Amino acid sequence: MTTDTGVNNGRLALLDFYLCDVRPFRQLTGFLRFVVEFLYFGMKEARACLFAGLFFVSIFLVPKAGLFGVPRYDVLLVIALAIQIFMIWSKLETLDEAKAICLFHVVGFALEVFKTSGSIQSWSYPDFAYTKVLGVPLFSGFMYAAVGSYIIQAWRLLDLRIRHHPSYWMAALVALATYANFFTHHFIGDYRWYIAACALGLYARTSVIFRPYDRDRKMPLLLAFVLIGFFIWLAENISTFFGIWKYPNQLGAWSTVHIGKWSSWSLLVIMTFTIVANLKHIKRQIHVPD
Structure with missing residues (x-):
């Protein structure tokens, strides 16, 4: 097990130690191995989604009218902050990881302000809140932070390693173009599919190696991006169904x-992945071909 998991310095919770420091008690083969690996993979994924899961459960449970006279958006902000503090206190998240997640909060909130502005109005937050800034409730940034949190946690828990990663400057350029296109497509056209084509070419050979149980498994990194993007799209459908925000239609x-x-x-996931790869300083685990 690599020291990047943080277990050796005692900064992580006991739960993470048992999930990462697997010591098989017997040789597993066939269907039994599939079941055990699938269960471990599910547990690690659930653990990686802890912040996102708790936050979105609160979205479903908090009534539209709020609680105790406090508007819903303000209650969600308090809950998001409480979850973040709990994860640091319980050592389920390190301070360095929390700092990285704060960056995603800022990046996401800036996008929200632009998208909900009077001249754009891509979507809106119809409910009143005391913690709205420029028409955007402060809790909204945590939805983007949740994506960053998942990638950071999954990277550690599944001992991710990346093979045939593209050059860092090219990956950063695609990430910047993705973020910029969210703003500029309202004025100069949507270049999303051109950026996606560039990403497809860059990451065509890239694979992610992960360890659900005691053996390494491999899958195309592009497939991981698409799958994560799909589950975020599902979460967005559920959130709009509960009226957290609404599109014009x-x-x-x-x-x-x-x-x-x-x-x-999916493009946003690529951008988030690129930021995480640099903030966690894990280039020693990523193979960049000459």
């Missing part, structure tokens, strides 16, 4: 979020 009655948003979320 949902103001009269709820309807499914356009399937095109799946591609946007």
